[in-house]
Amino acid sequence: MWEEFLPSEGAQLKNLIPHQPIIIIARPKVNTHHTISIGTQATSIIIFNPEIPQAALLRQWIAENATYIRRIIEEKLYDKAHQQVHPPIASQLREIYTIDPTAQQTKPFWIKAEIRIRNTNSRYYFLSCPNPTCMKPTGADIDTDFTCFYCRMTYPKPLARLRFETQLCDDTGLLTATIEDDYAESILQTSVHEVIRMEQAEEQLDIAVINNRLQNTRYYIQVRNTTRSVQFIHNPRYIIVAYLPYYRSNALPVQPIFLILNPRRRDL
Numbered sequence: 001m002w003e004e005f006l007p008s009e010g011a012q013l014k015n016l017i018p019h020q021p022i023i024i025i026a027r028p029k030v031n032t033h034h035t036i037s038i039g040t041q042a043t044s045i046i047i048f049n050p051e052i053p054q055a056a057l058l059r060q061w062i063a064e065n066a067t068y069i070r071r072i073i074e075e076k077l078y079d080k081a082h083q084q085v086h087p088p089i090a091s092q093l094r095e096i097y098t099i100d101p102t103a104q105q106t107k108p109f110w111i112k113a114e115i116r117i118r119n120t121n122s123r124y125y126f127l128s129c130p131n132p133t134c135m136k137p138t139g140a141d142i143d144t145d146f147t148c149f150y151c152r153m154t155y156p157k158p159l160a161r162l163r164f165e166t167q168l169c170d171d172t173g174l175l176t177a178t179i180e181d182d183y184a185e186s187i188l189q190t191s192v193h194e195v196i197r198m199e200q201a202e203e204q205l206d207i208a209v210i211n212n213r214l215q216n217t218r219y220y221i222q223v224r225n226t227t228r229s230v231q232f233i234h235n236p237r238y239i240i241v242a243y244l245p246y247y248r249s250n251a252l253p254v255q256p257i258f259l260i261l262n263p264r265r266r267d268l
């Protein structure tokens, strides 16, 4: 919770948390960077323990699933590391030539493609705000305290995150997409700290070697179009939100990535 929400709704929530309140948040700011983070923005509205039938149902579900809920919290099962991505079914796959580069901010879609790192001269990481609901880039220096331009909070140092451009290639075309964080690390097989160490030691990442390793391996790649036209300038931008090696395709129906929130799953 931010700014004006802190003394009112924030304080109320702090008191209510031990009693497992039911909360409605209208117009939250949702970030799915690592886990699902929900933050407030100026237009958000928060209602505690609403007297509606859905709240009664949810309360009943909480009572029936108390053990499951405790486990989620204790073992941090809500964390991305515990969530499984399932391969898409055939009807969810798209060929690259069908992707309209003029479309803006569509829902994520899947392609089956090879991944290559684009050998640009830019860095393979960037520094961001560490606030999980913000995560915006910052111009701050490594290991230096800074105030985030977006969320206006001060932090002891920015968060270094891997991010670079890839070229996705299927039999029908090429798509440039950004890859970040854990996915970027598993493609590079190098951590962000190692990338920074190499940069400081003036060593080069051998992209040709990595691309050689990636060659002839197809992945199911889930891509989100994050294009926004600003003042008639249209710059298509895609980001990889999930990927799986193709050989793991058991034609399972795809399920939401955030399974943990599915109330029917009690078998974890």
Ligand SMILES: [Zn+2]
Pocket: 129, 130, 131, 134, 135, 136, 148, 149, 150, 151, 152, 153
């Ligand atoms: Zn921030």
